[in-house]
Amino acid sequence: MISKKTKYGLQALLALARNHGAGPVLIADLAEQEQIPKKFLELILLQLKNAGILGSRKGKGGGYFLAKNPAQITMGSAVRVLDGTLAPVPCVSETAYQKCTECADEESCGIRLVMKDVRDAVADILDNTTLKEVLVRSSDASKRANKVIDYSI
Amino acid sequence: MISKKTKYGLQALLALARNHGAGPVLIADLAEQEQIPKKFLELILLQLKNAGILGSRKGKGGGYFLAKNPAQITMGSAVRVLDGTLAPVPCVSETAYQKCTECADEESCGIRLVMKDVRDAVADILDNTTLKEVLVRSSDASKRANKVIDYSI
DNA sequence: AATTAGTCTATAAATTCGATAGGCTAATTG
DNA sequence: CAATTAGCCTATCGAATTTATAGACTAATT
Numbered sequence: 513m514i515s516k517k518t519k520y521g522l523q524a525l526l527a528l529a530r531n532h533g534a535g536p537v538l539i540a541d542l543a544e545q546e547q548i549p550k551k552f553l554e555l556i557l558l559q560l561k562n563a564g565i566l567g568s569r570k571g572k573g574g575g576y577f578l579a580k581n582p583a584q585i586t587m588g589s590a591v592r593v594l595d596g597t598l599a600p601v602p603c604v605s606e607t608a609y610q611k612c613t614e615c616a617d618e619e620s621c622g623i624r625l626v627m628k629d630v631r632d633a634v635a636d637i638l639d640n641t642t643l644k645e646v647l648v649r650s651s652d653a654s655k656r657a658n659k660v661i662d663y664s665i
Numbered sequence: 666m667i668s669k670k671t672k673y674g675l676q677a678l679l680a681l682a683r684n685h686g687a688g689p690v691l692i693a694d695l696a697e698q699e700q701i702p703k704k705f706l707e708l709i710l711l712q713l714k715n716a717g718i719l720g721s722r723k724g725k726g727g728g729y730f731l732a733k734n735p736a737q738i739t740m741g742s743a744v745r746v747l748d749g750t751l752a753p754v755p756c757v758s759e760t761a762y763q764k765c766t767e768c769a770d771e772e773s774c775g776i777r778l779v780m781k782d783v784r785d786a787v788a789d790i791l792d793n794t795t796l797k798e799v800l801v802r803s804s805d806a807s808k809r810a811n812k813v814i815d816y817s818i
Numbered sequence: 819a820a821t822t823a824g825t826c827t828a829t830a831a832a833t834t835c836g837a838t839a840g841g842c843t844a845a846t847t848g
Numbered sequence: 849c850a851a852t853t854a855g856c857c858t859a860t861c862g863a864a865t866t867t868a869t870a871g872a873c874t875a876a877t878t
Binding site: 513514519522523526546547587597599600601614617619620621622623625626627629630633634636637638641646647649650651653654657 | 666667672675676679699700740750752753754767770772773774775776778779780782783786787789790791794799800802803804806807810
């Protein structure tokens, strides 16, 4: 399970991705649009900024914006920043590894072997899915649902 | 992240799988072997029993045992019992679905589309990995590590 | 009947999560 | 340069969840 914080963060990132290129967005506006408690969102955005995913500007005309292209920001990187890891157990995390206390031999721990497979599968998806791709999939799905046929090239 | 409870449960199941066919195992013995707080383990085993994964016997010579063959118990079923779901968000869970409050249209929610992929990938692994397979992989790994070559057929 | 060992309910302790408050700093603008 | 705007940062609180413990009860065996 991902935390509410992580979900809020992903929502905010996608909103910023939709707005990409059109200047900074106010925390307050993002919070209202996405129905996220403003002060909580503030912390989330700050964390994403410190991780290099977002940029910000202070003062009038300021706000938050993506530090890179939507096609260069992966879901995996965001989840790692906000949730700490993609791994189901700390002993298979690549970025937040922690030795398993109770397990004598990590190499032969059955639980670990299976959870490593899970981690790899999750990482394979999230590290290869960019914000841009998510936007495209989302709009494709809503077009399909609305039976709107898009003839544009 | 799976909970400590789930991890304890999986440890216990694997220990019972190793012992399969040799009669019931005492909670107390399992707790000591696997270094799990006894009273906590008691609750875990009970939950697995109520889910039909374990069986038990009371009185002298009693204890817990697998209710089915190790090859018929999947990691997925155990995690679902103990952790509630495999899904990273409730709105993509097959067994513990909960509607997403903030999301207007589930079908086109980008986060949901990606998390559905994650759920499916995790389920594909855990629902197709049995306790028996875990034991085999584990012993294979430890043989390999000890450079022991097994010539038996 | 005595003993053994799981069952069940309640609750305590610890940790994490979600949320809020408020003063600080930097940038812009008049 | 002063006023305003808006993000930065630290602290903290309450609620929920997780982890762990206690103790009385029931069923099975000897």
